[in-house]
Amino acid sequence: MIDLIFDVIPQIHGGGNHDGLGAVKGLEAFLTFIESLTTKSPAEIFAAFMPGISAMDNIHPLLVHFPIALFTVFFFADTVGGLLSRPAWRIFATPLLYIGTFTALLTVAAGMQAAYSAPHNDATHAIMLRHQAFGITVTVLALLLSLRRYFAADSFLYSKTYGHFALTGLLIVCLTLGADLGGLMVYQHGVAVAPVMQKNTTSIQNQPQHEHNHGSAPHVHTYGINISPELQDSAPHAHSHNGHQHSH
Structure with missing residues (x-):
C-alpha cells in the first residue's frame, strides 16, 4: 500500500520518477489492491497497511x-x-x-x-x-x-x-x-x-x-x-x- 502511494503521488504532481505508475494506472492498481483485501485475513490486511509493525516480533x-x-x-x-x-x-x-x-x-x-x-x-x-x-x-x-x-x-x-x-x-x-x-x-x-x-x-x-x-x-x-x-x-x-x- 505504501509503495503504491509513493508510486502514484509524483506522477500526479508531474514530477518524480516517470518510470513509476501514471495517475490512471495508479488508480487501477489501487482498486485492484482494495479488491485483493477481500481475500485476505485480518492479519494480512493489517500487514498490507502496516508492514513495519507487522514485521515486529515485539512492540x-x-x-x-x-x-x-x-x-x-x-x-x-x-x-x-x-x-x-x-x-x-x-x-x-x-x-x-x-x-x-x-x-x-x-x-x-x-x-x-x-x-x-x-x-x-x-x-x-x-x-x-x-x-x-x-x-x-x-x-x-x-x-x-x-x-x-x-x-x-x-x-x-x-x-x-x-x-x-x-x-x-x-x-x-x-x-x-x-x-x-x-x-x-x-x-x-x-x-x-x-x-x-x-x-x-x-x-x-x-x-x-x-x-x-x-x-x-x-x-x-x-x-x-x-x-x-x-x-x-x-x-x-x-x-x-x-x-x-x-x-x-
Missing part, C-alpha cells in the same frame, strides 16, 4: 518512543514553568507525566518479554541488563513523581519545587542512558533485526549449545555471533534475568 521498539517524547516535553515544560513562575506550563506538563508513566509501564513490560524472545549473545545480554535497569529506574521515578503530583496541595504548581525538578532531571538522565544502550543493541549488535536474528539462530543451531533457564523460557547464548572481539573478551560469564546466577 517494545514501537512503545519506547512515547515515554521518551512525553517525559522530555514534561521535563522542559515543568522545570522552565516552575523556575519562571509560569503555572500554566506546569498544568500543561501534568498530563504528560501521567501518560508518560502509563506508557513507560507498557514499554517495560514489553521489554521484559522481548528479553526472552530475541536471540542474543553474552555481550548483548550484559548490555540488555543495563538497559533494563535504566528502564525500570525511569518507571519507578515516574511513578514517584506522579504520586507526589497527584496528592500535592494546590500550591504545588505555584511553588519552585526544586526537589521535584531534581528528580525529573535524574529521570531524564536515566532515560537518555537507557535509550543509548537500546540503540547500541540494535545498531551495533543487530538485536531484533530480522536478518541478524536469522543468522544468529543458524549459528546457534550449528554450535554446541548451553541453555540457561531465565524463569519462564529457555534461553540460548553463544559466543562469536555479531560481536566485536573486545566486547567478546569483556563479556560477563555469569548472568541472570531473575537473580539466579548462571556460570559458563
Whole structure:
C-alpha cells in the first residue's frame, strides 16, 4: 500500500520518477489492491497497511518512543514553568507525566518479554541488563513523581519545587542512558533485526549449545555471533534475568 502511494503521488504532481505508475494506472492498481483485501485475513490486511509493525516480533521498539517524547516535553515544560513562575506550563506538563508513566509501564513490560524472545549473545545480554535497569529506574521515578503530583496541595504548581525538578532531571538522565544502550543493541549488535536474528539462530543451531533457564523460557547464548572481539573478551560469564546466577 505504501509503495503504491509513493508510486502514484509524483506522477500526479508531474514530477518524480516517470518510470513509476501514471495517475490512471495508479488508480487501477489501487482498486485492484482494495479488491485483493477481500481475500485476505485480518492479519494480512493489517500487514498490507502496516508492514513495519507487522514485521515486529515485539512492540517494545514501537512503545519506547512515547515515554521518551512525553517525559522530555514534561521535563522542559515543568522545570522552565516552575523556575519562571509560569503555572500554566506546569498544568500543561501534568498530563504528560501521567501518560508518560502509563506508557513507560507498557514499554517495560514489553521489554521484559522481548528479553526472552530475541536471540542474543553474552555481550548483548550484559548490555540488555543495563538497559533494563535504566528502564525500570525511569518507571519507578515516574511513578514517584506522579504520586507526589497527584496528592500535592494546590500550591504545588505555584511553588519552585526544586526537589521535584531534581528528580525529573535524574529521570531524564536515566532515560537518555537507557535509550543509548537500546540503540547500541540494535545498531551495533543487530538485536531484533530480522536478518541478524536469522543468522544468529543458524549459528546457534550449528554450535554446541548451553541453555540457561531465565524463569519462564529457555534461553540460548553463544559466543562469536555479531560481536566485536573486545566486547567478546569483556563479556560477563555469569548472568541472570531473575537473580539466579548462571556460570559458563
